[in-house]
Every structure is written in C-alpha cells, then in structure tokens.
Amino acid sequence: xxxxxFAALGDPTRLAIVERLARGPASAGDLAAPTTMSLPxxxxxxxxxxxxxxxxxxxxxxxxxxxxxxxxxxxxATWTAQQQALWSTRLDALGTLLEDM
Amino acid sequence: xxxxxFAALGDPTRLAIVERLARGPASAGDLAAPTTMSLPxxxxxxxxxxxxxxxxxxxxxxxxxxxxxxxxxxxxATWTAQQQALWSTRLDALGTLLEDM
DNA sequence: ACAACAGTAAACCACATGGTTCACCAACAG
DNA sequence: CTGTTGGTGAACCATGTGGTTTACTGTTGT
Numbered sequence: 252x253x254x255x256x257f258a259a260l261g262d263p264t265r266l267a268i269v270e271r272l273a274r275g276p277a278s279a280g281d282l283a284a285p286t287t288m289s290l291p292x293x294x295x296x297x298x299x300x301x302x303x304x305x306x307x308x309x310x311x312x313x314x315x316x317x318x319x320x321x322x323x324x325x326x327x328a329t330w331t332a333q334q335q336a337l338w339s340t341r342l343d344a345l346g347t348l349l350e351d352m
Numbered sequence: 353x354x355x356x357x358f359a360a361l362g363d364p365t366r367l368a369i370v371e372r373l374a375r376g377p378a379s380a381g382d383l384a385a386p387t388t389m390s391l392p393x394x395x396x397x398x399x400x401x402x403x404x405x406x407x408x409x410x411x412x413x414x415x416x417x418x419x420x421x422x423x424x425x426x427x428x429a430t431w432t433a434q435q436q437a438l439w440s441t442r443l444d445a446l447g448t449l450l451e452d453m
Numbered sequence: 454a455c456a457a458c459a460g461t462a463a464a465c466c467a468c469a470t471g472g473t474t475c476a477c478c479a480a481c482a483g
Numbered sequence: 484c485t486g487t488t489g490g491t492g493a494a495c496c497a498t499g500t501g502g503t504t505t506a507c508t509g510t511t512g513t
Binding site: 253254255257258259260261262263266269270273274275319321323324327328331332334335337338341 | 354355356358359360361362363364367370371374375376420422424425428429432433435436438439442
C-alpha cells in the first residue's frame, strides 16, 4: 500500500523528520528540538511514519530511538520509476504514431 | 515543494488517477467512470493534482482533457534517491566504524 | 531516596479534507 | 431551436488531522 507512505511523507514536518533521520538515528527529543512543536505532537508524527513502514523505533531506557528503515523508500522508488516508464513508453507510441503520418 | 506532491499522491483515488493517466490522457468523465464517485468529487482531485504540478488540463469544447505532466515525478524520484543515498552512506560509515573496533 | 528528565496517554479543539447534492452554463447532435 | 451531455460553482456535511495542555509513568543521576 504505497499511498500510505505517500500520505506519511505528505506532511512537511514528517518529511523533515525523515530527512533528519536519513542522516542517522535520533531520539524523540532530538527530533522535537529543532521544531517549535510540543513533544507529544512530534511523537504522533513518528507513530504515523512507523505505521507507514518508513521508520522503526526502540525504547532504550527512557529514551526512544528512531531510525529510518533500510527498505523505507524502495516501494516509493519503484512505483515512481514504474509510472515514469509507462508514461515515457506512451510518448514513444505517440512518436511512432506521428511518424506514420 | 515536494511535500505537496507527496500529499497529492497520498490519497488512493488520486494515486489511481495518476496511474490511469500514466497510460495516456483522459477526460474528466473517463476518470470518473471506473469509480463510484460523483464527477465533482473527481474534478476536485484533478484540481489538487494540478496544483501539485503533477497534471495539466485543457478544455477542448465541453470536455476537459487531463494528462500527466512529463516532469511530473522527477522531483519525487530525485528526493527519494537523495535520501536513500544519504542513508546508505551513513550505513557505510557505520560499517567502517565497526571495522575500526 | 529524590529530583529531574523523556516519553506517553487522554481529552480536547480548530480546521482541512473528501465527499455529497443541486442549480447552472456551454457545447454538440438532431 | 431544442434536448442532452460534460463540466462547474456553491452550499453543505461528516470525519480525519495536526496541534495543544495536563496529568501520569518509568529512568537516571546525585
């Protein structure tokens, strides 16, 4: 279900979290620090990313460590490539069709 | 603003529209036909895709023709590739760090 | 043992979103 | 000219979403 991942990435704060996490793991507090938001709000976003299969979290002691999943973006990447391929082959079809005339 | 494109693709009906449009242009009615939705609803979705820069529409006579933009998904593709690159290089960093120990 | 700290749960709120229906306009087809 | 068809605008509605605050739990440093 790739639309769930798109929806998760559709929110700017969530997108920023992913970009942050691509640089390396971080605690929930680390993620909240650069923002003006409250910690609960950030943690809700993390939960959404987790549900979308983009992020995994583990709780070590009292801090929750968040990290980007290794396979996080493959579904997105493959879907995108697939649609681009379809669209470009259709362009080819149009090109040959124009040549026939 | 790539998050807008992600948000646009986050809705299942909108995603389906894009997949349909990748096979070739279609009228608003064509897009509404396979769904159970009303035409105004579909047209609202098309408008969202248009605002996100994924789709262009032209009105020929009384029918509105919708087509996928040629550069629709490049921003999405490049962003995804970039984050994947960042994440994988970080993994390399961790690998070398482990070797040092 | 205690105080401070990181996270969590719950209740709540404002607003955006996805959908409907109805009335209407413009373009064909006869 | 007239009826039908494709699309549009507006009003409206239910639900989801992004955020808050407050109160609480469990960990950690002293």
